[in-house]
Amino acid sequence: MDGGPQPDPNTATVKVEGRSPGQLMWIRFKRDRTGVISAFVVAFFFVVAAAAPLISKLYGKNPYTVYADERPELFDSAGVPVQPNGGISSEFWFGLEPGNGYDVFTKLIYGIRTSLLISLAVTVAVVLTGILLGVTAGYLGGKTDFFIGRLIDFLLAFPSQLFFIASMPVVVSLFVSPRDETPTYVRVVALIVVQWVLGWMSLARILRGTTLALREREFIEAAKVSGASPWRIIRREILPNVVTPLLVQATYILPSFVTIEAGLSFLGVGIVEPTPDWGQMFSKASTELVLQNDITYMFFPGVSMVVFVVAFNLLGDSVRDAFDPKTAR
Amino acid sequence: MTTLTKDAGTPAPADAGAFLSVRDLHVSFRTEDGVVRAVDGLSFDVERGRTLGIVGESGSGKSVTNLTVLGLHNPQFTTVEGEILLDGQELITARESELEKVRGNKAAMIFQDPLTALSPYYTVGRQIAEPFMKHRGASKRAAWDRAVEMLAKVGIPNPKERAKDYPHQFSGGMRQRAMIAMALVCDPDLLIADEPTTALDVTVQAQILDLLKDLQQEFGTGIIFITHDLGVIADMADDIMVMYAGSAVERGTTDEVLRAPQHPYTWGLLNSMPRLDSDLDTPLHPIPGAPPSLLTPPSGCRFHPRCTFQDRVTGAGRCVGERPLLAPDRASACHLTADQKRTIFLEEIKPRLA
Amino acid sequence: MLRFLVRRILGAVVILFLLSIVTFLLFFGMPRDPALLMCGKTCNPTSLANIHHVLGLDKSIPEQYWIFLHNLILGSNQFAQGPCPAPCFGYSYHTNDPVWSTMMDRLPTTVSLTLGAAVVFLFVGLGTGMLAAWKRGTMLDKTVTAGSMVISSMQIYFLGPLALAALVYQSHIFDKPAYNDFTADPVTWFTGLIIPWVVLSTIFASQYTRMARSSMIEQLQEEHVRTARAKGMSRRYVFFRYAWRGSLIPIVTIFGIDLGSLLGGAIITEYTFGLPGLGRLAVESVQFSDLPLLLGVMLFSASMILLFNILVDATYAFIDPRVRLA
Amino acid sequence: MTEDMVLPAQHQPVTVGEPLLEVSGLTKYFPVKGGFPVRRTVGQVQAVDGIDLTVRVGESFGLVGESGCGKSTTGRLITRLLEPTAGKVSYRGQDITHASRRELAPIRSEIQMIFQDPYSSLNPRQTVGKIISGPMEINGVEPEGGREKRVRELLEIVGLNPEHYNRFPHEFSGGQRQRIGVARALALEPKLIVADEPVSALDVSIQAQVVNLLQEVQRELGIAFLFIAHDLAVVRHFSQRVAVMYLGKIIEVGDREAIYTRPRHPYTHALLSAVPEVSLTDDGDSAGRERIRLAGDVPSPISPPSGCRFRTRCWKAQDKCATQEPPLLRISGNHEGHLTACHFPEDPTTQARDEDIVLDPALAALEEEG
Amino acid sequence: SKGGSNASDNEKKDQQNAKRQQASIKFGDAKDSTGPAAAVPGAKTGGTLEVLQRDSYAHLDPGQIYVSDEGSLATLIHRGLTGYKSTNNKGSGHEVVGDLATDSGTTTDGGKTWKYTLKDGIKFSDGTPITSADFRQTYERLFASFINQGPTYLQQWLADTNGADYRKLLPDGPYKGKHLPNSILETPDSKTIIFHFKTAHPDLPYALAMAGYAVVSKKGDTKEKYDKAPLTTGPYKIQSFKSGKSMVLVKNPDWDPKTDPIRNQYVDQMDFTFNVQYEDSTKQLLANSGADQAGISFNNSVDAGNISQVLGGDAALKARTVAGYQPYVGQININMKHSALQDKTVREAIAYALPITPIIRAFGGSSAAEVAGGFISPTVSGYDASFDPWGKKKNPGGDAAKAKALLKKAGKVGLKLTYGYQNTPEGQQYSTAIAAALEKAGFNVQRQDIPAETYYDQVGKVDNNYDIYASAWGADWPSASTVIPPLFDGRAIADGSPNYSHVNDSKANSDIDAANAISDPVKSAAAWEKLDQYLVKDVINAVPTIDYKQVQIAGSKVGGLVYDDVIGGIDPRRLYIK
Numbered sequence A: 001m002d003g004g005p006q007p008d009p010n011t012a013t014v015k016v017e018g019r020s021p022g023q024l025m026w027i028r029f030k031r032d033r034t035g036v037i038s039a040f041v042v043a044f045f046f047v048v049a050a051a052a053p054l055i056s057k058l059y060g061k062n063p064y065t066v067y068a069d070e071r072p073e074l075f076d077s078a079g080v081p082v083q084p085n086g087g088i089s090s091e092f093w094f095g096l097e098p099g100n101g102y103d104v105f106t107k108l109i110y111g112i113r114t115s116l117l118i119s120l121a122v123t124v125a126v127v128l129t130g131i132l133l134g135v136t137a138g139y140l141g142g143k144t145d146f147f148i149g150r151l152i153d154f155l156l157a158f159p160s161q162l163f164f165i166a167s168m169p170v171v172v173s174l175f176v177s178p179r180d181e182t183p184t185y186v187r188v189v190a191l192i193v194v195q196w197v198l199g200w201m202s203l204a205r206i207l208r209g210t211t212l213a214l215r216e217r218e219f220i221e222a223a224k225v226s227g228a229s230p231w232r233i234i235r236r237e238i239l240p241n242v243v244t245p246l247l248v249q250a251t252y253i254l255p256s257f258v259t260i261e262a263g264l265s266f267l268g269v270g271i272v273e274p275t276p277d278w279g280q281m282f283s284k285a286s287t288e289l290v291l292q293n294d295i296t297y298m299f300f301p302g303v304s305m306v307v308f309v310v311a312f313n314l315l316g317d318s319v320r321d322a323f324d325p326k327t328a329r
Numbered sequence B: 001m002t003t004l005t006k007d008a009g010t011p012a013p014a015d016a017g018a019f020l021s022v023r024d025l026h027v028s029f030r031t032e033d034g035v036v037r038a039v040d041g042l043s044f045d046v047e048r049g050r051t052l053g054i055v056g057e058s059g060s061g062k063s064v065t066n067l068t069v070l071g072l073h074n075p076q077f078t079t080v081e082g083e084i085l086l087d088g089q090e091l092i093t094a095r096e097s098e099l100e101k102v103r104g105n106k107a108a109m110i111f112q113d114p115l116t117a118l119s120p121y122y123t124v125g126r127q128i129a130e131p132f133m134k135h136r137g138a139s140k141r142a143a144w145d146r147a148v149e150m151l152a153k154v155g156i157p158n159p160k161e162r163a164k165d166y167p168h169q170f171s172g173g174m175r176q177r178a179m180i181a182m183a184l185v186c187d188p189d190l191l192i193a194d195e196p197t198t199a200l201d202v203t204v205q206a207q208i209l210d211l212l213k214d215l216q217q218e219f220g221t222g223i224i225f226i227t228h229d230l231g232v233i234a235d236m237a238d239d240i241m242v243m244y245a246g247s248a249v250e251r252g253t254t255d256e257v258l259r260a261p262q263h264p265y266t267w268g269l270l271n272s273m274p275r276l277d278s279d280l281d282t283p284l285h286p287i288p289g290a291p292p293s294l295l296t297p298p299s300g301c302r303f304h305p306r307c308t309f310q311d312r313v314t315g316a317g318r319c320v321g322e323r324p325l326l327a328p329d330r331a332s333a334c335h336l337t338a339d340q341k342r343t344i345f346l347e348e349i350k351p352r353l354a
Numbered sequence C: 001m002l003r004f005l006v007r008r009i010l011g012a013v014v015i016l017f018l019l020s021i022v023t024f025l026l027f028f029g030m031p032r033d034p035a036l037l038m039c040g041k042t043c044n045p046t047s048l049a050n051i052h053h054v055l056g057l058d059k060s061i062p063e064q065y066w067i068f069l070h071n072l073i074l075g076s077n078q079f080a081q082g083p084c085p086a087p088c089f090g091y092s093y094h095t096n097d098p099v100w101s102t103m104m105d106r107l108p109t110t111v112s113l114t115l116g117a118a119v120v121f122l123f124v125g126l127g128t129g130m131l132a133a134w135k136r137g138t139m140l141d142k143t144v145t146a147g148s149m150v151i152s153s154m155q156i157y158f159l160g161p162l163a164l165a166a167l168v169y170q171s172h173i174f175d176k177p178a179y180n181d182f183t184a185d186p187v188t189w190f191t192g193l194i195i196p197w198v199v200l201s202t203i204f205a206s207q208y209t210r211m212a213r214s215s216m217i218e219q220l221q222e223e224h225v226r227t228a229r230a231k232g233m234s235r236r237y238v239f240f241r242y243a244w245r246g247s248l249i250p251i252v253t254i255f256g257i258d259l260g261s262l263l264g265g266a267i268i269t270e271y272t273f274g275l276p277g278l279g280r281l282a283v284e285s286v287q288f289s290d291l292p293l294l295l296g297v298m299l300f301s302a303s304m305i306l307l308f309n310i311l312v313d314a315t316y317a318f319i320d321p322r323v324r325l326a
Numbered sequence D: 001m002t003e004d005m006v007l008p009a010q011h012q013p014v015t016v017g018e019p020l021l022e023v024s025g026l027t028k029y030f031p032v033k034g035g036f037p038v039r040r041t042v043g044q045v046q047a048v049d050g051i052d053l054t055v056r057v058g059e060s061f062g063l064v065g066e067s068g069c070g071k072s073t074t075g076r077l078i079t080r081l082l083e084p085t086a087g088k089v090s091y092r093g094q095d096i097t098h099a100s101r102r103e104l105a106p107i108r109s110e111i112q113m114i115f116q117d118p119y120s121s122l123n124p125r126q127t128v129g130k131i132i133s134g135p136m137e138i139n140g141v142e143p144e145g146g147r148e149k150r151v152r153e154l155l156e157i158v159g160l161n162p163e164h165y166n167r168f169p170h171e172f173s174g175g176q177r178q179r180i181g182v183a184r185a186l187a188l189e190p191k192l193i194v195a196d197e198p199v200s201a202l203d204v205s206i207q208a209q210v211v212n213l214l215q216e217v218q219r220e221l222g223i224a225f226l227f228i229a230h231d232l233a234v235v236r237h238f239s240q241r242v243a244v245m246y247l248g249k250i251i252e253v254g255d256r257e258a259i260y261t262r263p264r265h266p267y268t269h270a271l272l273s274a275v276p277e278v279s280l281t282d283d284g285d286s287a288g289r290e291r292i293r294l295a296g297d298v299p300s301p302i303s304p305p306s307g308c309r310f311r312t313r314c315w316k317a318q319d320k321c322a323t324q325e326p327p328l329l330r331i332s333g334n335h336e337g338h339l340t341a342c343h344f345p346e347d348p349t350t351q352a353r354d355e356d357i358v359l360d361p362a363l364a365a366l367e368e369e370g
Numbered sequence E: 001s002k003g004g005s006n007a008s009d010n011e012k013k014d015q016q017n018a019k020r021q022q023a024s025i026k027f028g029d030a031k032d033s034t035g036p037a038a039a040v041p042g043a044k045t046g047g048t049l050e051v052l053q054r055d056s057y058a059h060l061d062p063g064q065i066y067v068s069d070e071g072s073l074a075t076l077i078h079r080g081l082t083g084y085k086s087t088n089n090k091g092s093g094h095e096v097v098g099d100l101a102t103d104s105g106t107t108t109d110g111g112k113t114w115k116y117t118l119k120d121g122i123k124f125s126d127g128t129p130i131t132s133a134d135f136r137q138t139y140e141r142l143f144a145s146f147i148n149q150g151p152t153y154l155q156q157w158l159a160d161t162n163g164a165d166y167r168k169l170l171p172d173g174p175y176k177g178k179h180l181p182n183s184i185l186e187t188p189d190s191k192t193i194i195f196h197f198k199t200a201h202p203d204l205p206y207a208l209a210m211a212g213y214a215v216v217s218k219k220g221d222t223k224e225k226y227d228k229a230p231l232t233t234g235p236y237k238i239q240s241f242k243s244g245k246s247m248v249l250v251k252n253p254d255w256d257p258k259t260d261p262i263r264n265q266y267v268d269q270m271d272f273t274f275n276v277q278y279e280d281s282t283k284q285l286l287a288n289s290g291a292d293q294a295g296i297s298f299n300n301s302v303d304a305g306n307i308s309q310v311l312g313g314d315a316a317l318k319a320r321t322v323a324g325y326q327p328y329v330g331q332i333n334i335n336m337k338h339s340a341l342q343d344k345t346v347r348e349a350i351a352y353a354l355p356i357t358p359i360i361r362a363f364g365g366s367s368a369a370e371v372a373g374g375f376i377s378p379t380v381s382g383y384d385a386s387f388d389p390w391g392k393k394k395n396p397g398g399d400a401a402k403a404k405a406l407l408k409k410a411g412k413v414g415l416k417l418t419y420g421y422q423n424t425p426e427g428q429q430y431s432t433a434i435a436a437a438l439e440k441a442g443f444n445v446q447r448q449d450i451p452a453e454t455y456y457d458q459v460g461k462v463d464n465n466y467d468i469y470a471s472a473w474g475a476d477w478p479s480a481s482t483v484i485p486p487l488f489d490g491r492a493i494a495d496g497s498p499n500y501s502h503v504n505d506s507k508a509n510s511d512i513d514a515a516n517a518i519s520d521p522v523k524s525a526a527a528w529e530k531l532d533q534y535l536v537k538d539v540i541n542a543v544p545t546i547d548y549k550q551v552q553i554a555g556s557k558v559g560g561l562v563y564d565d566v567i568g569g570i571d572p573r574r575l576y577i578k
């Protein structure tokens, strides 16, 4: 029995409502300054993403205007902004994109919007699959566990990047015939699907482990002795306890999906011009045009993504610590 | 199979002066939720060749005390005050390198769970030989031979071969024997055994207890034996210290503490313990309530919220307001007068124990 | 050990088998016809059919798969381009080169890139991570922790171009990364790969730093480590003998995964630095709907992943005597 | 709190006597996986190997033995958490050996369980109220005045504040949690409670509170207990009849008197002699009890010794013990209902013999020296 | 540095170069066809040339060679019946002469029957003499299905069909014992080759000069395998070839300079390195150190980032630089099959609205491309620099207002235009900008990506779904007869045919026939020019976009540097090490 701090329930008769583990976690989390700041940064990104149309309306530009044609005086014949620092000016806060000369500021916020939308969707899909398969495997054990385990092994052996590249056109072709336009949403859906197919295994493994450990806990047996159905046990006894690792894992996997999505767009199999996208901006940033002329452009997607990923990871650490105060860092 | 005539069990004569002397020890931990006063004003002595048994409920500070003696706490979060003298050497202020010379050499430790306390990565023999090499400057060979010898001594059959095994290849009882061998390899003067048998079955526990007693006879080691089982302590200890919420509430020789206990907490412990020869028809008499939180310990006597005798203390509110102290020799930390204690024990407690 | 190897290799073969089926199906799901690419400017249905026939695409998918397996294991003399000894992945649709030798040609690039960086990031990462754990709580620790957190959040596709811009395009300190044969000229081999190595190692090393540090700290809280200290072993000894051993397990796991997937084609890295390794080959195979090449690269990459999986598990047995291989 | 616990009056003590639970030949083997190249079952852990026992209405039946001897497995077989390999479990004459979850529904409420670990036996994400009302909800029990009222009653019965209804387990101490566990078991008004080491994780001072609580519950509500423990003193205190298990088998069973004062099986002797005792009498050492030190640990249940399973640690073992398994019988000298499985039983006493029995070679060597 | 500014001087020079090219090419006689080739002034023998190439050679089998990279290489290793001989040292004057044949071919019936006689002393690199049997093999194997990358003029002429139907003439090539009858291809003796066509093909000497019709050894024909290890006939042979990595050419001892009026053999050895990107070859050659002093790239252009430095005016650098037009012209095709686009006013609106700047931008700025007026490239006879019907040269951003007015007139404001674009980074970039400009002119543009590798197959389908799409076409020889007919002959509309607009204009069709029948190259050039202008201005089935240009650079020790207009790049045959 651990002699840790325990409020004495005998004396505290006034306050009868107990603090749930979730509430305790919330209280601990609020005390963690790094965590709170990171949460604000992360929230900032989401707000910017959500409010991108509004922001660009106020700012008066959109990410689709081809300024290289609208304002040819700002560019040379290869589409490089003639003003120094990537054409940053009071008019174009973050400068102009070499090439077609899109406005970098609006492109960035819309790009973040696209990226976050996709990554969020993948995360949700992965979490649902992870719960479904992980918890099922862990709880049912036996053959089910064996098959899900082998499926996981199998998918883990996939060279994932190569598979992404190879399967993107296939998945896209599932939605559109090769001779029709590929609407952006189809690419988005395809990106979500391919990342999801190869993205759920590690979470499922973790949840399987958690469930396996939970299954050994005596409260599960208590429910069984009372005649609870497996469904009830999963729903009432296991799932609430899976929420903790799930939340922690989710905060770690979301930024990783952001970087994977960006990587795919970087390789040219993800979102393509003119749809603004974080990763597509990297792909632009790595062209000779930018490298040779002015690398200012590179910093906007780069720095914003580093800030985002760092903040999210710090948030993840804080969430983990809040749930599990014993792990000292 | 060997049969032995029963030993009278006379304890080894006490050395002059205490080998280990702890004075007014305070240990507190800084945690997320506040400061935990795990040990709060504790003093005790251990003599060579004698066994001090420390009993107390979970969380009463037994392990912390003993880890502090060897300086094994994390200095980052821990504040230690007071005085620990081991063989005349002050340990609290000692530098890490000096502590290293003490640990495993003059004073050694046995932990509760031998499976996690032994490294899974090295052979048992190596783990036993290491401190011998370090403290005695022995060669690898010599240390290994010593390890095998120690394994034989603690009753591991076929020690030459088993020394090459890893801990996971040992059974629970054998692991604990290996731990003991490791602790004793440098002939320490002080052995701290932190609940060495709690994880073991009774039959194995009995083996280990016998082993420890016999080894003590042989080496003349002073032992601090931590447990929460009064039966075990009765079997092992020469002296007993009862701890409650970070401090000692009663101290004395085994006979004294068990036959004429003076503290309501000790009474409670004895009363709540079923025994093989106790009366079957009377229910047990548990101590009401639960152990206190060390973050916000009760004021005055730490035991007062659970004590059924506080109304008998002369001077209203003393138990709540004033902290009773432990007299230097054998005594108990309680505001009841000595007479009151004696009569309450004899008239109210003892009959229930019959 | 032998049993372990046999069992795991059998398992790996089954996985590769399934993977090749999936790749096959994936290929036929692709919305393009490789024959169209080969058919050239004057393509008509007959010549298309002809090319289909030559490539064997007119056969049923199971039949094609059977032929693929057969060739893979036994080799084949049926190819117009010449004999193809086992392991025969056939000839590339696009370049008409034998797939196996194409892959073997590209392999040194990928291996140089990966192993060169791996050596650096493993040692640098472990070193700084352990140093931070050793000096836990100090300024040094905090700097390392914060620094590695930021750097590990950078991506190759950001840091890579940045390094190229800074070191190659703007300051002209280095040449653009290139692969030069080691046997021909070790010096140019080395200089050509410096930037990719540095970038790859920086990002990975910071990840290993974080991992090594936390895993070390976790180990230091283990009870057996406390026992070792109670025996009077010095802090250094405890750190490097007791804690370090256990902290290796998660690191070996991740290292195996990283190495396996990098060796199977570091696509983004090769793409960023324009190095002609397996990763580039993989992208090309998709671009040109080059089934034999795609299958070859896919299976090769997966084999690498599986191989390192097995190696990792075998390594566990060396690190941790509790692990029994069977 | 517990001392003056008031139980609702409607529960009248039930007559003790008729069998409630009958178990015969109960066996559980766990498969051991291995083999090459395909994994298959290569052996079996003979966790429980053909045990017979009867728990009568309202009685407390104790089951003791060393770690790994199959106590918990027996308990879980009876509560149908595990599927028996062989044998028969019948409850009130009804065969429930292989009953499905649905078939068990009517008697589910009558057999409940209390667990060892107060930390893992309560779902940390549910309030006390939910935990205790869970079994009622599952079985559709709608007590008079509503479930919440019943839960508050139960909390009171087990000595907790009914106001704690909305608290979470982590806000309670170990002893209090164990009380919550008891309340949960009581929620369905069971006839039989299987208690798997319900107090061994608790401190002495708390342990007594829980033992007392269980005892009162047993007496006042007439609930039969299968009380599993390794602490012989607690079992003695709590159980009217006691069975001693060794390596998957019951080697001796009888009423409390018989087992603790007139044991016949050498293992029972050894077990009793190993219990460290506080002697409160003034006559010095507990000279009254014998001292037996067994060698080593319990052998592996994967390949248990042939014949009598205790023979490898027994000082009386002879050739016969290796070849012939002793049946569990009322051997001569035993009282009614006292059964012993031994070819060469000991005398029915726990008094010290002239010589200690020390089987442990190291101990023997040390004692020789010392 | 900015891509491609301040290049106007060079532009002028390029245009002058190109102007000279319009002078027609003469078909040489036996005297013109006699070797050895004229010596390059100042040339020395010996040394090793470093050749830095981005793309590896996918094909070495002559029958498979069509693209310009392999074409450049082929000038060194493969020989056919005819070839282009430089008439000046500037790369701008050429005549077609007999290469392995004694002259550029003789016809007595205006181009229906052509007779060639082989020179003496011509051998393959394995030492076997070249006979007419080898040529029969060479031409017959073109009908086999594995030959699918090379040109198809000759096959079509022999079979007298369009498209790919020619293969029916000899489906398995010569490999199953069947051969072309003497009524089509006659080889009466080991030295004589006679072609019999059903219709006149005065262009045959041009066609036979293509690398795709260079000779293949009958004895050494290894079918598919020949593509990796062919026997050569030129001054160099292949010592080693590692696809994707490197290649070494060494002197071919079986090549006799006396038989070759076209090629020189100065350098001892050529070491090729592949996978060298444009910016790398540029940088290496600019650095001009060590082996790179003798370095060159046959096909890599100077990359956009370095172009201003190269053209910056440094005299030493200028001496190492060559520049010129490539034979390609870009265009945006308008799908004439779609009913909405059959309205000429709509097409006019498209032509006015279409911006050229995005395309120039995407290809690297003004040094890589310039606004095109017609479909005929500056390197082809019939080019007219002043032709600019849509005002693109003055206003390359397009004229949205005019387009909108036209669209309004046609009552088609908001017309949906499906724009199929090549899914490459450049394609994505310029298509987006073009779409934006067309939208501004009142169109509703739907962009549809098409995988780059199958782009032409997709847009080449007669029933494709796209309304507009880009394409580029280069002349196979310096006559518009390889531009206008393939692109605009309405009778050849078929899947895969390069008539991407699916235009079928009866006047254009008859004009094509007329121009094709003209055997005088000068007159025919004028006819093509007129037809070109008619198509651009009046038919408007496509809008010309850009003329492709390129700038190349070599190391300081490389001599004989000339930009050859026919090759469309540096002429490898004249190079020597200083």
Ligand SMILES: Nc1ncnc2c1ncn2[C@@H]1O[C@H](COP(=O)(O)OP(=O)(O)OP(=O)(O)O)[C@@H](O)[C@H]1O
Pocket (backbone or CB within 6 Å): A001, A002, A003, A004, A005, B029, B030, B031, B036, B037, B038, B056, B057, B058, B059, B060, B061, B062, B063, B064, B065, B228, B294
């Ligand atoms: N590192 C630590 N940080 C914070 N609190 C601690 C730490 N170590 C121990 N404590 C607290 O100190 C108190 C005393 O703990 P200790 O381990 O000494 O108890 P114990 O008497 O040994 O109990 P047990 O019988 O369970 O071993 C407990 O309340 C415990 O929670």
Ligand SMILES: Nc1ncnc2c1ncn2[C@@H]1O[C@H](COP(=O)(O)OP(=O)(O)OP(=O)(O)O)[C@@H](O)[C@H]1O
Pocket (backbone or CB within 6 Å): D030, D031, D045, D046, D047, D048, D065, D066, D067, D068, D069, D070, D071, D072, D073, D074, D230, D301
């Ligand atoms: N699910 C299982 N799979 C395999 N073996 C098992 C399983 N459960 C129990 N065993 C084995 O069966 C034997 C009996 O276990 P059981 O838990 O019943 O013992 P126990 O008497 O309750 O011991 P303890 O006192 O340690 O709780 C042990 O050897 C154990 O390892």
Ligand SMILES: [Mg+2]
Pocket (backbone or CB within 6 Å): B062, B063, B064, B194
């Ligand atoms: Mg402790």
Ligand SMILES: [Mg+2]
Pocket (backbone or CB within 6 Å): D071, D072, D073, D196
């Ligand atoms: Mg158990």
